[in-house]
Amino acid sequence: MNVVSLCRSPAAEMAIIALSISLGIIVLGTGWGSKVTAYHSLCKLEKRTADCSRKRLGSVPADLPAATEELFLDANIIQILKNASLVSYQVLQSLSLRENGLELIEPGAFLSSRSLTSLSVANNGLSVNYSVTATAIWTLTALRKLDLSGNQLTEDMVVTMIQHLSSLESLSLARNAIMRLDHSHFQNLLQLQDLDLQQNYIFEIESGTFDGLRVLQQLNLAYNYMPCIVEFDLTQLRVLNVSNNLIEWFLAVEDDIAFELETLDLSHNWLLFFPLLPKQNKLQTLLLMHNQMSFYGDLFNHSESKVQLLFLDGNITNITTFNLWEENNHGNLSSLSFLDMSWNQVRYLPDRFFEGKAFLTHLNISHNCLESLHVQRWEWLNTLTDLDLSYNQLSDLQVNLSSGGTLPNLQWFNLSTNRLHGLPAKLFTHTTKITTVDLSNNPIKICGSHVDVNGAASPDCIDVHNAGSLKNLFLASCDLAMLGNHVFWGTSLAHLDLSNNPNVQLGSLVPLQDVAQSLQVLSLRNTSLSAAKTTMDFSIFQKLVNLDLSENALVSFPESLIGLRLHTLDLRKNGLHTLPQHAMQKQLGRSLHVIYLSQNPYDCCRLGWWDALHSLGTIHIADWKQVTCNYSSKFISAANLPESVLQDCKWLTADMMWVYLVLFLPTCFALLVAFVIVFLTFRQRILQMVKSRYKRSSSHGLWGAGKTQVTEPKEWVLAEWES
Ligand SMILES: *[C@@H]1O[C@H](CO)[C@@H](O)[C@H](O)[C@H]1NC(C)=O
Ligand SMILES: *[C@@H]1O[C@H](CO)[C@@H](O)[C@H](O)[C@H]1NC(C)=O
Ligand SMILES: *[C@@H]1O[C@H](CO)[C@@H](O)[C@H](O)[C@H]1NC(C)=O
Ligand SMILES: *[C@@H]1O[C@H](CO)[C@@H](O)[C@H](O)[C@H]1NC(C)=O
Ligand SMILES: *[C@@H]1O[C@H](CO)[C@@H](O)[C@H](O)[C@H]1NC(C)=O
Ligand SMILES: *[C@@H]1O[C@H](CO)[C@@H](O)[C@H](O)[C@H]1NC(C)=O
Ligand SMILES: *[C@@H]1O[C@H](CO)[C@@H](O)[C@H](O)[C@H]1NC(C)=O
Numbered sequence: 001m002n003v004v005s006l007c008r009s010p011a012a013e014m015a016i017i018a019l020s021i022s023l024g025i026i027v028l029g030t031g032w033g034s035k036v037t038a039y040h041s042l043c044k045l046e047k048r049t050a051d052c053s054r055k056r057l058g059s060v061p062a063d064l065p066a067a068t069e070e071l072f073l074d075a076n077i078i079q080i081l082k083n084a085s086l087v088s089y090q091v092l093q094s095l096s097l098r099e100n101g102l103e104l105i106e107p108g109a110f111l112s113s114r115s116l117t118s119l120s121v122a123n124n125g126l127s128v129n130y131s132v133t134a135t136a137i138w139t140l141t142a143l144r145k146l147d148l149s150g151n152q153l154t155e156d157m158v159v160t161m162i163q164h165l166s167s168l169e170s171l172s173l174a175r176n177a178i179m180r181l182d183h184s185h186f187q188n189l190l191q192l193q194d195l196d197l198q199q200n201y202i203f204e205i206e207s208g209t210f211d212g213l214r215v216l217q218q219l220n221l222a223y224n225y226m227p228c229i230v231e232f233d234l235t236q237l238r239v240l241n242v243s244n245n246l247i248e249w250f251l252a253v254e255d256d257i258a259f260e261l262e263t264l265d266l267s268h269n270w271l272l273f274f275p276l277l278p279k280q281n282k283l284q285t286l287l288l289m290h291n292q293m294s295f296y297g298d299l300f301n302h303s304e305s306k307v308q309l310l311f312l313d314g315n316i317t318n319i320t321t322f323n324l325w326e327e328n329n330h331g332n333l334s335s336l337s338f339l340d341m342s343w344n345q346v347r348y349l350p351d352r353f354f355e356g357k358a359f360l361t362h363l364n365i366s367h368n369c370l371e372s373l374h375v376q377r378w379e380w381l382n383t384l385t386d387l388d389l390s391y392n393q394l395s396d397l398q399v400n401l402s403s404g405g406t407l408p409n410l411q412w413f414n415l416s417t418n419r420l421h422g423l424p425a426k427l428f429t430h431t432t433k434i435t436t437v438d439l440s441n442n443p444i445k446i447c448g449s450h451v452d453v454n455g456a457a458s459p460d461c462i463d464v465h466n467a468g469s470l471k472n473l474f475l476a477s478c479d480l481a482m483l484g485n486h487v488f489w490g491t492s493l494a495h496l497d498l499s500n501n502p503n504v505q506l507g508s509l510v511p512l513q514d515v516a517q518s519l520q521v522l523s524l525r526n527t528s529l530s531a532a533k534t535t536m537d538f539s540i541f542q543k544l545v546n547l548d549l550s551e552n553a554l555v556s557f558p559e560s561l562i563g564l565r566l567h568t569l570d571l572r573k574n575g576l577h578t579l580p581q582h583a584m585q586k587q588l589g590r591s592l593h594v595i596y597l598s599q600n601p602y603d604c605c606r607l608g609w610w611d612a613l614h615s616l617g618t619i620h621i622a623d624w625k626q627v628t629c630n631y632s633s634k635f636i637s638a639a640n641l642p643e644s645v646l647q648d649c650k651w652l653t654a655d656m657m658w659v660y661l662v663l664f665l666p667t668c669f670a671l672l673v674a675f676v677i678v679f680l681t682f683r684q685r686i687l688q689m690v691k692s693r694y695k696r697s698s699s700h701g702l703w704g705a706g707k708t709q710v711t712e713p714k715e716w717v718l719a720e721w722e723s
Contacts, residue, residue: 040064052076060085067091074098083108088683097625098147104129105136116140118146122172127500129154135160143167149174149196161186172196174220182206186213198222198241209233221245224267232278235259243287244268250275254586267340285338289364293344322393324394333357336704340577342388343367354380364388366414384414386584390438399427406430416474417441422460429466435469440476440497448484466490473497476523484510492518499525509536516540525570526551527656539563549574550596557583567597572623576600577630579609584616592619598626602638605631605649610638 001628016540042054043061048069052061057076064071068089078100086092094112102124110116119140126133130153137146145166148158150166150221153176154661166188178200202224210216218239226242228249234240238260242250247269252259259278263285266275277283333339337359346368347635354360354375361383367691371624375381378399384407389397397420399407415423420442428434432673439462464470464487472495480501488496493515498504504527506512512519518544529536538560545565549558550572557576561569562583569592577600583589595613603612607629613619621627628635631645 018643022532032486035183044354045618051662062088070094072096073100076100079103081105081109084113085109087112089113090115092116096120097124101125103446105133105541107139109136110139113140115142117142117526118145118398119143121151122147122151123175125151125281127154127157127177130157131160134211137161140165141167144191145170147172151175152177154178155181155185155721161581162186163188166190166194170194173200175199178202178636180204180206183208183211185209189213190215192216194218196220197224200224202226207231207233217260233257234261235278237261238358239263241265242269246270248272250277250645252276252278254279254281263503264285279332281332281335283333283336284359286333286336287340289337289340291342294346294369295348295350297350298348298443337357337383338362340364341368345369347371347494349373349375356380359383361409362386366390366392368392369384370394372398381407383409385409385433388390388412388414389418390414392418394420397423399424400715406632408432409433412436415442416439423462427465428464428470433469435473436474437464437470438476440474442478444478444480446475446480446487448487464488464491468492471495476500487509487511488515491515494518494543495520495521495525498525498527499523502526502528504528509538513540517543521546524552525549528552529554536560541572562586562588564588567591568594570596572596577603578606579613581609581612583609584613584619594620595621596623597621598623598628600627601635602629604636604638604641604645605652607638607641633708 008159019594040050040052040061040063042055042057043050045051045062045065046065048065049072050064050068050070051072052064053074053076055070057078058074059078059082060071060073066088069091070366071089071092071094074096075098079102080148081097081102081104083106086095086109087491088094090112093115095113095116095118097121101697103126105121105126119137126148132674137143143474144167146162146165146168148161149172151171153161155178158173158176158178162168165171168189169191171189171192171194174196175198178197179202179452181202181204183206183466186209188196188213193215193217194403195218198220199222202221203226205221205226210219214236216234216237218241219234219237220241222241223244224242224246226245228247228251229242230249230251232250232252233255235257238265242266244267247266248271250266250271256279259281261278261281261283264275264277264283265285265287267287268290271288271293274293274362275288277286334356336357339357339360339362342364346365347370348372349365354377356378360381362568363384363386366388367390371391371394372395373389373396375398383388387407387410390635394415395418397415407430411433413431413434413436415570416438418442420439421444422553423439445461447463447465462475466489467491468490471493473493474495474497476497477500480498481503488511491514494516496519498506506524506527506529510514512522517540521540522541522544529549536558538547538558541547541564546568547561547564547566548570550570552574554571554574557571559580562580563586566588569588578717584592610627615619624639625637627638629638629641631648636642636645
């Protein structure tokens with residue numbers, strides 16, 4: 001017996017293993033294996049979370065683990081959340097019922113869910129039975145986070161629903177039908193920190209509306225219809241987002257109270273003036289892009305620069321006079337680090353505009369109407385790292401380098417699309433951290449290599465000599481004339497864009513030699529390159545990974561590219577008839593990932609390279625659908641070359657053989673006939689000549705006896721042929 005029990009039969013062993021596996025599954029299924037993902041028939045269970053989203057459920061499943069703390073039921077079809085739905089989930093903390101077409105929550109639905117802290121019922125139809133639903137929501141005494149967005153709720157419905165939720169910390173009412181707000185709407189939300197009201201129809205917020213929200217930190221009013229914000233007094237607020245409204249005025253209360261405001265988004269509004277910010281604030285980010293802002297001080301004398309504002313509040317009219325363009329009205333912006341004023345109407349910056357902005361790192365004034373920029377004291381901008389002045393009408397940029405301001409931290413300077421002819425001399429000697437300069441679309445000149453060492457370069461050109469930190473230089477569409485041979489000397493540019501400068505005349509690339517060792521990205525698009533005129537040698541550009549040679553007049557593939565480690569090569573819009581088939585068998589073929597080839601007059605009958613490129617399989621022809629070839633002056637897609645063309649190409653090559661043959665044969669025949677006639681006419685003489693020659697030549701080497709033996713049969717043969 002012992003023996004038998006020790007040596008179980010294999011079948012019994014299998015049964016025991018199977019039993020233990022099924023036991024394991026049971027343990028996992030009921031006991032929340034804390035690491036392993038378990039599976040319910042419909043829902044995904046993980047830790048204490050059950051995800052039953054997108055299962056076309058009409059009600060809450062009743063067979064989930066009782067210990068479920070987080071339940072997702074999004075995108076189902078639960079129209080009514082019934083009284084007993086959640087009764088088995090007593091420890092539920094978070095419930096999400098987004099996008100269900102939910103119209104009613106029965107009053108007792110949450111009675112068993114005392115610990116629910118987070119409820120999302122976004123994108124449903126709760127406006128239908130809002131008063132009944134409200135009684136259900138009131139029972140959630142521990143609720144901290146409520147998302148009611150996208151439910152077509154009006155402000156009155158909202159009040160009914162939220163009025164007793166004093167524990168709420170975060171409330172989203174986005175995408176509803178709220179139009180105006182007053183102090184009755186958010187009375188009891190003493191804990192509320194985050195209120196989202198974006199995408200409603202709010203055109204009026206009475207003063208005092210947010211007074212009860214003592215700890216409110218973030219308020220989002222984006223995408224509403226607010227015409228102005230006056231007497232802004234929410235001192236406790238840290239983030240205010242009123243972007244995408246119709247705001248013409250932003251006025252904070254004129255007071256010396258300290259505001260906590262750190263981020264103010266006023267972008268995409270109709271602001272006419274720089275906002276009148278709280279005098280004492282902690283603003284770090286101020287977003288004013290896409291408005292109508294300008295400064296008007298230059299149009300008025302100081303006495304006239306006051307504006308009177310009429311506040312109509314019920315039947316009280318209050319007239320306040322502001323001096324709009326006095327810099328001290330711009331508030332104390334000593335903590336500001338990010339200021340975006342792009343897409344406005346700014347024509348000039350007031351003299352002391354930058355005063356006190358001691359922490360400014362990012363400044364964007366692009367897409368404005370600046371004509372000149374004379375910053376008196378650039379030392380205010382010593383912390384600046386990014387400066388964007390692109391898309392203005394700047395023809396004059398003055399930096400007073402002697403006063404100590406040198407933009408020592410500037411890294412990124414965008415001046416593209418202005419009217420600059422040059423930059424202040426020696427600018428780059430001071431900006432020692434600068435890496436990127438965009439001067440595209442300016443009528444600039446690059447100073448020649450002969451610039452005076454004392455910095456006497458004229459402001460009519462740009463001197464990048466010795467700008468050692470400069471890595472990325474954009475000079476596209478600058479109408480550059482011929483470059484000196486050493487204009488980039490002393491720099492180690494990695495990215496250079498010279499595109500759209502058809503008069504730049506790079507010839508054999510000599511002006512680029514000083515940066516050939518460091519360049520990684522080079523754009524020579526539309527620079528009138530033609531391989532015919534010069535022999536372009538790219539072989540010294542060993543670090544190059546991205547090269548754009550498009551829109552030039554190349555008729556042959558530059559052979560020197562074959563040894564480079566390019567990743568991307570652009571050859572569009574040139575005059576290439578074919579590509580050398582061996583090109584891709586060398587280094588270039590191994591490193592290349594992307595190539596652009598379209599708009600070249602390739603010969604349809606010489607597309608061997610095209611097939612070779614495809615068969616390589618490692619190179620992505622980014623524009624392969626657009627690649628066409630020339631077949632008797634018709635351009636057809638190289639990717640879908642019709643069979644008939646392929647046949648014709650074969651015929652064409654075969655035909656050529658016949659043509660050669662037909663041309664060659666008569667010529668040979670004529671030559672032969674001519675030869676025979678000549679021979680016949682001068683037969684005697686020629687024979688004699690041959691004979692005498694033979695005699696003479698053979699007399700040296702051959703014995704006399706051989707003479708007759710050799711010549712006689714020859715004469716006989718000729719005679720025979722004659723007759
Ligand atoms: C749901 O529960 C509430 C409160 O317990 C009760 O008043 C209501 O009648 C119930 N509704 C239904 C449909 O059972
Ligand atoms: C303000 O809200 C809009 C809309 O939601 C958003 O795109 C933008 O990023 C917000 N601004 C800030 C500073 O968060
Ligand atoms: C500003 O004041 C001066 C003298 O007080 C006057 O000559 C000038 O015309 C005024 N300019 C404007 C724009 O009113
Ligand atoms: C507004 O006017 C009415 C009568 O015209 C008056 O009774 C009421 O007190 C006024 N309200 C204020 C705030 O002055
Ligand atoms: C008018 O506005 C000023 C400043 O905003 C305020 O000090 C003053 O009390 C207001 N007067 C009335 C009648 O509301
Ligand atoms: C400079 O700004 C323009 C538009 O404002 C943008 O298109 C361009 O990419 C910027 N240049 C760099 C180097 O980022
Ligand atoms: C296309 O090929 C024809 C000869 O087949 C040639 O005459 C013509 O110049 C070519 N067109 C272009 C744009 O190269």
